[in-house]
Amino acid sequence: MPRIISAPGVPTLEDVAKLAGVSRATVSRVVNAAPLVAEATVTAVQRAIDELGYQPNRAARALVTRHTGVVAVLVVETDDLVFRDPYFPQAYHGALQAFQELDTQVVRAMARPGEKPTAMVRYLESGHLDGAIVLSHHGPELAQAMEASRQPVVFVGNPEVDGVCFVDLDNRQAARTATEHLIAGGSRKIATIAGPQDMVSGRHRLEGFVQAMTAAGLDPTWQVEGDYSGASGHRVAELLDKHPDLDGLFVANDLMAIGAISVLRDNGRLVPDDVRLVGVDNSESAAQVSPQLTSMTNSSDEHTRIAGEMLKKLMSGVRPEPLTVVLPSELVIRESA
Amino acid sequence: MPRIISAPGVPTLEDVAKLAGVSRATVSRVVNAAPLVAEATVTAVQRAIDELGYQPNRAARALVTRHTGVVAVLVVETDDLVFRDPYFPQAYHGALQAFQELDTQVVRAMARPGEKPTAMVRYLESGHLDGAIVLSHHGPELAQAMEASRQPVVFVGNPEVDGVCFVDLDNRQAARTATEHLIAGGSRKIATIAGPQDMVSGRHRLEGFVQAMTAAGLDPTWQVEGDYSGASGHRVAELLDKHPDLDGLFVANDLMAIGAISVLRDNGRLVPDDVRLVGVDNSESAAQVSPQLTSMTNSSDEHTRIAGEMLKKLMSGVRPEPLTVVLPSELVIRESA
DNA sequence: GTGAAAGCGCTAACAA
DNA sequence: TTGTTAGCGCTTTCAC
Numbered sequence: 001m002p003r004i005i006s007a008p009g010v011p012t013l014e015d016v017a018k019l020a021g022v023s024r025a026t027v028s029r030v031v032n033a034a035p036l037v038a039e040a041t042v043t044a045v046q047r048a049i050d051e052l053g054y055q056p057n058r059a060a061r062a063l064v065t066r067h068t069g070v071v072a073v074l075v076v077e078t079d080d081l082v083f084r085d086p087y088f089p090q091a092y093h094g095a096l097q098a099f100q101e102l103d104t105q106v107v108r109a110m111a112r113p114g115e116k117p118t119a120m121v122r123y124l125e126s127g128h129l130d131g132a133i134v135l136s137h138h139g140p141e142l143a144q145a146m147e148a149s150r151q152p153v154v155f156v157g158n159p160e161v162d163g164v165c166f167v168d169l170d171n172r173q174a175a176r177t178a179t180e181h182l183i184a185g186g187s188r189k190i191a192t193i194a195g196p197q198d199m200v201s202g203r204h205r206l207e208g209f210v211q212a213m214t215a216a217g218l219d220p221t222w223q224v225e226g227d228y229s230g231a232s233g234h235r236v237a238e239l240l241d242k243h244p245d246l247d248g249l250f251v252a253n254d255l256m257a258i259g260a261i262s263v264l265r266d267n268g269r270l271v272p273d274d275v276r277l278v279g280v281d282n283s284e285s286a287a288q289v290s291p292q293l294t295s296m297t298n299s300s301d302e303h304t305r306i307a308g309e310m311l312k313k314l315m316s317g318v319r320p321e322p323l324t325v326v327l328p329s330e331l332v333i334r335e336s337a
Numbered sequence: 338m339p340r341i342i343s344a345p346g347v348p349t350l351e352d353v354a355k356l357a358g359v360s361r362a363t364v365s366r367v368v369n370a371a372p373l374v375a376e377a378t379v380t381a382v383q384r385a386i387d388e389l390g391y392q393p394n395r396a397a398r399a400l401v402t403r404h405t406g407v408v409a410v411l412v413v414e415t416d417d418l419v420f421r422d423p424y425f426p427q428a429y430h431g432a433l434q435a436f437q438e439l440d441t442q443v444v445r446a447m448a449r450p451g452e453k454p455t456a457m458v459r460y461l462e463s464g465h466l467d468g469a470i471v472l473s474h475h476g477p478e479l480a481q482a483m484e485a486s487r488q489p490v491v492f493v494g495n496p497e498v499d500g501v502c503f504v505d506l507d508n509r510q511a512a513r514t515a516t517e518h519l520i521a522g523g524s525r526k527i528a529t530i531a532g533p534q535d536m537v538s539g540r541h542r543l544e545g546f547v548q549a550m551t552a553a554g555l556d557p558t559w560q561v562e563g564d565y566s567g568a569s570g571h572r573v574a575e576l577l578d579k580h581p582d583l584d585g586l587f588v589a590n591d592l593m594a595i596g597a598i599s600v601l602r603d604n605g606r607l608v609p610d611d612v613r614l615v616g617v618d619n620s621e622s623a624a625q626v627s628p629q630l631t632s633m634t635n636s637s638d639e640h641t642r643i644a645g646e647m648l649k650k651l652m653s654g655v656r657p658e659p660l661t662v663v664l665p666s667e668l669v670i671r672e673s674a
Numbered sequence: 675g676t677g678a679a680a681g682c683g684c685t686a687a688c689a690a
Numbered sequence: 691t692t693g694t695t696a697g698c699g700c701t702t703t704c705a706c
Contacts, residue, residue, distance in 0.1 A: 010464055012683055012684085013683065013685095022693085023692065023694075024683090024693090024694095025685080025694080025695095026691090026693075028684070028686090029685095036691060037691070038691060038692085041692085055463045057400070057683050057684070058396075058465055059397075059405065059683080059684090060400050060682070060683035062684090062698095063394070063397050063400055063682090063684070063685095063698045063699065064683085064686080064698050065684085065686095089423075089425065089426035092445075106444070106445070107442050107443070107444050108433070108443075108445075110433070125347075127347055127392065127394060127395070258625060285622055289627070290602075290626070290627060349698095349700085350699065350701095359676075360677045360678075361677090361678095361699090361700080362678080362701080365701060365702085369701085373675060373676090374676085378675080378676085393699085394698085394699050394700070397682090398700055399700090400681095400684085400698090400699080400700070402682090402700085
């Protein structure tokens, strides 16, 4: 016989039903805003719910619906970078916004770049998750594996895999606009500290630089490659060695730009008087350093917010339209150029 | 009659049991590392688990155990600050570390400072959570309400409520050490940009400053109050007006210190030549700005990591010992003092 | 050491 | 429009 453990614990559907004088099913319908419930019943149930302070049990619901109410923001980076680069918290924040009205929890998951895609795919498929937003800019393997898993996933950053949803910055345009600004301001001997060429964003930003330089009839070959870290901005020293007459610099992100400025200063070059300089990301620190950095916007929270909207569509079985979103970047002029 | 939906979906305990030739209960015991299972059985079950790639269903488990496997990091701040101040992502990271070996998800929850404590307490009690780490520095109301709810909660930052677990920086000592460093370096006319006096940390840091000044026989009354924002660092201008001979400055956090430096520069004061300056937080940007900031450590990730350890104890019904942890702060000397 | 069986709180056919 | 009922996958007494 059913043993009723009517402990004075948290109220259940059963309790509400009893108090409202209806069946569990009816209460369930009210809670889930199902149609075909009489107006009067709804209010009666509603009152019972309020009175008891009833809240549906997530686990029980998940068990039967097979939806967990959890989505993940999966970041494929080293711990270190993730909590040192403001890009990530900002990105997480955007995802939070997208799911805030839904009763959905957004968890953060971390994966090391070297990790086997299978480990992450397994996490996705473990049934703990309804879907994921993936922040990764490390080659297409992961995206391919995830796409194959048929779980709802949206990438931030072009993974270069057909059929995969993604949101990305128009990196070529960003680099072009930045470089054109340098040219328009009178710089002619312009170099670039490029991003890592094993990342799409790094390649595209370099392409944009070359496009703009070529279009202006200037020499686009003054290049060094960085890895987006502040330290790699110091490689500007090599450019300076080879091209002491350097008067403009497009740096593929703000962190490297800040690193570059200090090296320029150590070499007696003033920014913007001797060398004019534009970065990318329009990060917080761009406005804090001296001289303040002219930079291209790269609003990570907006990217993930849009990715979140796409993910919601995907999770409800709707194919998002369009499947990929590429957002423009805007020039923010400050002191450095 | 029981309809077996043996869909080719994810494997269940049942599937594992069948394959291993044992009962569900036995598999459950193996999965949960319960004692009293024959060695041979364990290995057989283990093999079946591996073969099927079985993963326990969280929802089903939560339903029966009444544990959700979810803890929250509850941040009581405006959205804005939360994703602009590196303190928070770092803090979150620490919590992640504390729970990483457990199969526990760490979610972030946000609450606006003005919000009614009841809303947060209700969230705590909703049964969606096993416990929470609360980052709040806005008065004791919330802590009182939470303490009353008897849910496992650990605060980061002294909530000033008896019996509540918390981890905090030794703010008085931090301020004292910083001020003593200024004095030891030769500064005598020292002012402070204090933190907000409605926060414990703000009050304690001011107290520490006053203690050190008084102990050295110096005038501790050169004070303005900021709100920890970069903009409020500009209030150094007021100090400069009243005390043009200012030669030292203790600023209650780095953000304000950075704001102060730019105003000092605009007023023709060089750091550290004319005014020596120490901040608190030892933030990333402290090392990035020019001149680099001398600062007191305030390792938020360590705080939350320790808070996480305490929370684990609390959740397993053990009273953590000690109940409150106050961590020392260390001086990191850079260019500004 | 192991199995049988009950039941956690909920949703979703199906009946009425 | 509402109630009845059968499970979702798991843990946990209680027998054996």
